[in-house]
Amino acid sequence: MLQFLSLSVNQFHVPLSFKSFANHSNLKVLLARRNKFVAEPATSQTWSPKFQLKVFDMSSSEIEEDGKLQLPNFLYYQYDLRYIDLSYCSYGGIGFPHWLVENNTRLEDLLLMNTSIVGPLFLPSHPNPNLKTFVVSYNHLQHEIPRNFCSIFPNLETLWLRGNALKSAIPVCLGGMQQLIYLDMAVNNLFGGIPKELAMSRSLVFLDLSLNTLSGKIFAPIYYFFNSLAVVLLRGNKFEGEIPDFSTISSTNLYVLDVGFNHLSGKLPKWLWKNTNLWRLDLSRNHFEGSIPMEFCNLVDLLFLDLSENHLSGAIPSCSNLQKIRYVHLRKNKLSGPLSPAFNGSSLVTLDLSENSLTGEIPDWVGMLPNLSILLLKANQFDGELPVHFCRLYALSILDVSRNKLSGRIPSCLSNLTLILRTERDISHPFYNMIMYSAFRNVLAVSRLTIYDLISNKVSYDGELPSSQLYFFKYGVEYIEFRTKYQVYTYQGKILVLLFAIDLSCNRLTGTIPPGLGNLSEIRGLNLSHNNLTGAIPSTFSKLKQIESLDLSYNNLTGRIPSELTEMTTLEVFSVAHNNLSGPIPDRKNQFGTFEENSYKGNPLLCGPPLNKSCSEGTPTASSSEEHGPVDMGYFYISFAVSYGIIFLATIAVLYINPYWRQAWFKFVEDCSTACYFFIVDRLGRLPCFRRNM
Template identity: 45%
Template structure:
């Protein structure tokens, strides 16, 4: 609870108690006594907030009210007093509002209203525009607003930002958008169900600086009228169904800083057209049908973006070497195209590069060693034809967090310098031709979350020091931010708590200063678990953890220390030559979801303590030399069928068809079976005896048949027997007489 003495601060003007764990009802707390407040923020707590906000009706000086992410409580219908305050900024997001609070009907000077991430239904509340002619920003994203987008009938010159994304709006885009909001700078209409083409009238919005229409059902081409947006610096038409090419007028007529056309059906060649965007900072044209080669570009002084994403297209040819001269480049993704040829050495000159994704192409040759001088963080080179040893290509990249070299033709040993990368959390070397032992230096990677060394030729034992891995949830998202710009954009931050009362009174809220937008690039990794290969991205990637050592030539026992990896989710050691028992310490793997130890030479009993693994979804110890009863069919182990245990002749019990009461004791089994060291397997002696008898009878019958059919061989046989008997007779006489 807020301390009651806080209500004695009658002259308090600015109060921020946001992002704590305060509880209690705001209406009965000390805040109702603070009549001098001009700025109040109690967001991100556990307060109970009455829907009428009548507790602040007498706060006549209140200008800024921020109450996001609390618990809205209903009130009995009462006649609420008309508030004495006139707000300029109101933010009530994440409150489960079903409609805007009624007190807004009495507000006339609002400049920013944020009702995003609520449950507001109905149509666009046009009355907000009518009552507040000074309104500059309205955020209604992530609500339940439905129907056609009905704009106000009057013009509003001050509206700079309108966000109606992630709703259920449908129909055509309003053709009068430019006439109603002539000075609109940022328009966000993503994740709706708009249809039809982008209206030509959008070209009349001369001051439009940002347009975002992703995830709609807009079809058709990009109109040439977009070229009339002479002030357009941010254009986002991603995640639609746009077709055709990029209009030349759009590129030639707009000083674009950001161009986002991802996830459409656009086609044709994009270069050298895009070279005309001399001020471009972010280029994202991924997931389209663009074709052709990227031509040689002699100078990059005018084309100097920070982010380039042309992945998932049909672009061919060699990787453009001139990209190595883009001094500001921080993010480069050319994945899932048809690029061929060697890895350009010129890319070593990208000294600001943070993110590199060239996966799913046809690149071959060595990885240049000069990459060890780049402070890169994310490297994705999977599914290519890269060859040679992994020498020192990334040995000095102390900021490296992800290294994905899956499915190439890399050879040699896994270099020990990988263990000196302090931030490495994802190491994927699957399906190469690495050999030798697992370097003990890998145990130094205490930030590691995923390690996949499967489908190589690794030998030797498994290092017991792998328990140094903590597998804690990553503290970062898989979205890499590249660019911050100074106009109101997709997200806004207001540092009003640092603003004095005089600043609030004189300048209010400067949208151009405090609004910012972050351009992000997502990445994903592929990891095999639960007998299937999955793609992990987003928040799931932060929590996924696993080790895959399958399909190698590893020998020796499984270190019991592996059982202390308490946070691991997937462990695969199948298709090796591991021996010895299954460590009982595996019962400590409380977060394990997939455990595969199949196709080894493990022996002994399956530890019954494994039934304590309540999160286990996939379990396999098939094709080993395990013996004794299977674990009790309880908890998760009640879901595993016979395939989890098959190929172990000495196992018995459900779900196998072998009853443990009918199986001979281990002492008898040791007399009937013996271990063949040469072939690493067991030989059934009874089977051996029967096969010997059958073979003996067959040979005798074959000899008899030959003697019966051929007189020559019959005479020869009798002569042979006579000689043998005579020889034996004289031998005996000589020996005993």
């Protein structure tokens, strides 16, 4: 007799009533996930099944016609279910099906993730001591967590209420649940503090309370996180105060600590550097101060580090043993000194040191990182030439060295960058799916289905486990800040995968723009503004078929704007303002029909729409001036220096002879100094560079 039936991951049109399986009286396992269901006439949907299932899974399914799925009516007649998964199905705003738990007193796993459940969390009237897994994440549950929750489900191992609208304090009784291993109540409206009873739990391995409105101190002296805790995610709350140097968090079991986006202050605690098994450490967007100690080098297994947007100062410790680290974010601190080889391991994918006070030349080891994909060094005090070894970063997709003191020419070999398409695996930290699963495989309840003995024949289910079992290991998506289209955007996940951009703006670069940059066909943003670049705009830029933002403003570019640029049909932002360009502006077709006067201002010799200056025959151009022969710049500089010297000496003589004029002169200087300064800075093209980053 049929006991096990799997229809999963097919293109079957399964009858929503499941009535066609009515005669299989011995059926125990029915798997129908990732299929399309067919609605049947209402008269045929009500029926009483002859079977009593132990396992039922119709997750990630949809109805064939437009509309909402309905819960199969036969479930009302099931009394022996041990495992049920209805996740990722839209049931059109149903209430919590508490009758499923009431009817099936031996139910062990209830998975209702993202099933459009609305309203309060109604619980069954009688306790269910067998329930181990309770997953109702990403629904629309509201109001408080029922006070009798712990007494109704006293032996829970996994509790996921993430992504609802629960407005409640954390129930104190959760700390008394001796079997509770995984607790996820993130992305709700929870308030108050962390109950000390929960902090003292001896069973808890995974704790995520991120993105709530919790407050108070995280590591108060009376709180003791015991050795079982391996993952602590408290991001995006209102916790405050200092973290004491003492903690009983085990130095061997803690793998993930994320307390970013809070109001924590003081120095980095000493106990932190004893957790040598840490994979992810995120203390970003707090108020930590002081230096990063040398003991930081003890974190030899560290994969992800984010200390951004604090008040950390001093030099970055030079660590030669951090060979596994892949993602480093230290932006917006007060770090200073030269860039030490702290993160020169071959695994490094992201290095973000933006907006610090780092000095000296960009070292050669940066160009020897074979997997480096994102390099953000903007707003420091790096000097020297733009390193040629950047050309060896074959995995590079985002480069930002803007707002430094880099000089010299743009290396032509940058045109050889491949700007390869990175997979999402490179961005979303796959170790949450792999490494953490491996570390916790002895405590995860992933083998429950394999031990179901289906009546006397002991048929077992050894198939694929539901993806939701690994759901909570997918946190930690990387994000970066990058300026393009005159705004700072935050990129993460799939969008970050597709971003290819180079920003060399606000430096002291000279020479011509390498025509080979037009070979970067996948680039979406290129900013060379606020430099001292000369020569013509390369017509090869017309090959940048994906580009959305091109900024060449505030340079000394000459010649015409190539008409071929109108072929860049994806261009949204274009600026060549404040150069020495001449001649007619390209025809207003494709994207060039959208660019206004601001894109071209500061070029007296440009003409044509959208400028008010028409291109008449008498309009001077760079080419017409060349007919009279080139200007001898040597004679020009000598004559200018002699004239300036004569005027300067004459002014000194007059002021020395006439006291009245001398007094008036100094008063004029005092009154106008500030205004003159800003006028001069603006004319030099440096003030807009400053303003745009305020």
